[in-house]
Amino acid sequence: SSLTEIKFTLNNQRVNSYLTFSNSGLSTPLLIDITNNFFFNGIKSGTNLDYVVNNNQLNKTYFLGDLDNLKPTVLVPLTFRAFTANDVKNFLLISNKALSAGVNSYVSYNNTRNISTTVAYTEDLYDEFYFGFHHPLAIKNFCAWALAKGTTKPEYLLLLGKGMEHSKVQKSLDLVPTLGYPASDNMLTSGLNGSVLEPGLATGRVPAKTNEEIDNYLNKLKVFNQLPNEIWRKNLLFISGGTNPSENLSFVNYQNSLYNVAKGNFFGAKSSYISKNVNAPISEDQTERIIKEAEQGLSLISFLGHGSATETDISFGSPTSHKNKEKPTVYIVNGCSTGVVYGNNYALGEQFILTKDYGAVGWIATTSEGVASYLTAATRTFYNNWFVNMYGESIAKGFQNGLKVYQQNNDKLNMAHVRQYVYLGDPMLRFYSPANVDYEIKDTDVTYDRSSLNPLKDVVLHTKIKNLGKAINGDSVTVKVQRTLPDNSVITLPVVKIKPVFNTDSIELILRNNIEQNIIGNNKITITIDPDNLIQELNKSNNSATIDLFIAGNGVNLIYPLRNGIVSSTSGLTLKIQPDNLFTKNA
Known part of the structure; x- marks a missing residue:
């Protein structure tokens, strides 16, 4: 038959x-x-x-x-989500219905930030924007529709869920698809909204598999967004790897070029450097220093070296070893495949982003092989945006515009890097970006050599001045010193003018001692920054410091008879004296 x-x-x-x-x-x-x-x-x-x-x-x-x-056994009616133009908000959140509890928590937090959010589940997008098929183009088509038809034009896209590079055979894990091979979240919106290779929306991904992982990240985000104005938020750590001394030196020089951008207007960064011992395959001995620096507080860890999906040639240690619960950190990890988060196992970026309390609140890396010069050139555009040209804008927007500036469509390696960069984190997350300067001086920031105090010698005050706020290269800053003598009379020293402080600076202030000014005893020294309030600052209450400076005399005092006193008889008279310095021996 x-x-x-x-x-x-x-x-x-x-x-x-x-x-x-x-x-x-x-x-x-x-x-x-x-x-x-x-x-x-x-x-x-x-x-x-x-x-x-x-x-x-x-x-x-x-x-x-x-x-x-062939006939279907059961026909099930389907009702579309049926998005309308009024549904489109500034912030698009695309997730999976398996993560709906985490989505609700995220939207609630966005509401507290006055961020209007459009939630779209991939199950609905497949039906409405790609003929019912599980495919990343459903996301791209939805974003194109939202940009073209939305009453509000969206700016931000959060992909809240895990995506798989080989989605055809791992659909159950492909909660929020990515696009292409190597995986590229940028391609989900590239070509939209006037873009070319760069994403058409400021895009971030939190590659969570569970609602618990969403909560882990969300709690770190909440901590980050409530951080106070503190000087550690201008700290950057540069880590340079390499396989030989020559390569390591070139990586260090690349990193220096990035620091030169961040240290000026407007961020005013302070840097620390860790460079690999090239004789060791992985520099475990330097991991402890990375962990310590993270615990003390870092705005950004910038790595350039060799890597993979699971490690870098200078080990960061595990996320839980970074006890930075109150000081979440952003990482940019320039090494091969350090942005791969689209496989079965938890890659390095996933571990740092999704670990509870510790690790990273943002992670920028690439999903395949990288070339150091290309990685650095792209990162330099990010730095120029984050810390200068787009100061105060989100990390994702600086990332988006940086790729736009960096791309060269006649250079295939350049194009590959533009496609492969990925940003893990909230798309509205911002680096520390206060609106104005904020000079600070504390009592403990004024020191002097106590052992050399002498009424016949000048006193040198070593004074540390910090700028907790925006680094602005403007007019000079005035410093006033007032000295209250033991008899409560006040001497105002000539004002000192210094260059604007971007981060932290130390100056020396000279106190001229004059024995005729009754300086013996306790002197109260008050140092004030910008005493005439000529500079607009975030806070003026931290512009003064006061210390007590005790000056002991070096001469002698007549105890009896009293100075200029009259005695009736000199018979049996004894002259008693005492040194001004009570610690003088054999007095």
Whole structure:
């Protein structure tokens, strides 16, 4: 009898299989890959059928039947989510219904930030924007529609959920798809909104598999957004790897070029450097220093070296070893594949982003191989945006515009880097960016050599001045010193003018001692920054420091008789004296 239908399994390791079926009685033959939900068009010649199928996995099950005889067993009505123009807000959040509890928590937090959010679940997007198929173009089509039709034009896109690079065979884990190979979240919106290779929306991803992981990240984000104005928020750590001294030196020089951007207007960064011992494959001995610096507080850790999805050639240590719960950190990790978060295992970036309390609140890296010069050139555009040109804008917006500036469509390596950079984190997260300067001086910031105090010698005050706020290269800053003597008279020293302080600076102030000014005893020294309030600051209450400076005399005092006193007789009179310095020996 003729062939009417057949179900079979192939276990072939070849790239492709050539299948021939003879004596077919099928009028409209259809070959279906049941394992992956694909169908194949073949060649029908009389009663013979020929097909070529790809073998991208073992043990695939196929069904060959007649399309005319295939009928659905159950028809289920589908109601679209039916997005409208008024549904589109400034912040698009795309997730999966399996993560709805975490989505609700995120939207509630956005409401406290006065951020209007559009929630779209991938299950709905597949139906409404890609014919019911599980495919990343559903996300791209939705974003294109939102940009074209939305009453409010969106600016930010959060991909809240795990995406898989090989989504065809791992659909259950592909909660929020990425696009392309190597994986590229940028491609989900590139070409939209006037963009070319760069993303058309400021995009971030939190690659969570569970609602608990969303809460882990969200709690770190809340801590970060409530951080006070403190000087550690201008701290940057530069880590340079390499396989030999020459390569390491070039990496260090690349990192220096980045620091030169961040230290000026308007961020005013302070840097620390860690460089690899190139004789060791992984510099474990330097991990403790990285951990310590993170605990003390870092705005950004900037790495350039060799890496993979799971490690870097200078180990950061585990996220839980970074006890930075109150000081979450952003990482930019320039090394091969350090941005891969689209596989089965928890990659390095996922670990740092999703670990509870500790680790990272932002992670920028690439999803495949990188070239140091290209990575640095791209990162320099990010730095120029984050710390200068787009100061105060979100990390994702600086990242988006940086890729726009960096891209060169006649350079394939450049194009690959633009595609492969990924930002993990909230798309509205911002680096520390106060609106004005904020000079600070504390009592403990004024020191002097106590052992050398002498009424006949000048006193040198070593004074540390910090700028907790914006670094602005403007007019000079005035420093006033007032000295209250033991008799409560006040001496105002000539004002001192210094250059604007970007981060931290130390100055020396000289107190001239004059024995005739009754300086013996306790002197109260008050140092004030900008005493005439000529500079607009975030806070003026931290502009003064006061210390007590006790000066002991070096001469002698007459105890009896009293100075200028009159005695009735000199008979039996004893002259008593005491040194001014009570610690003088053999007095």
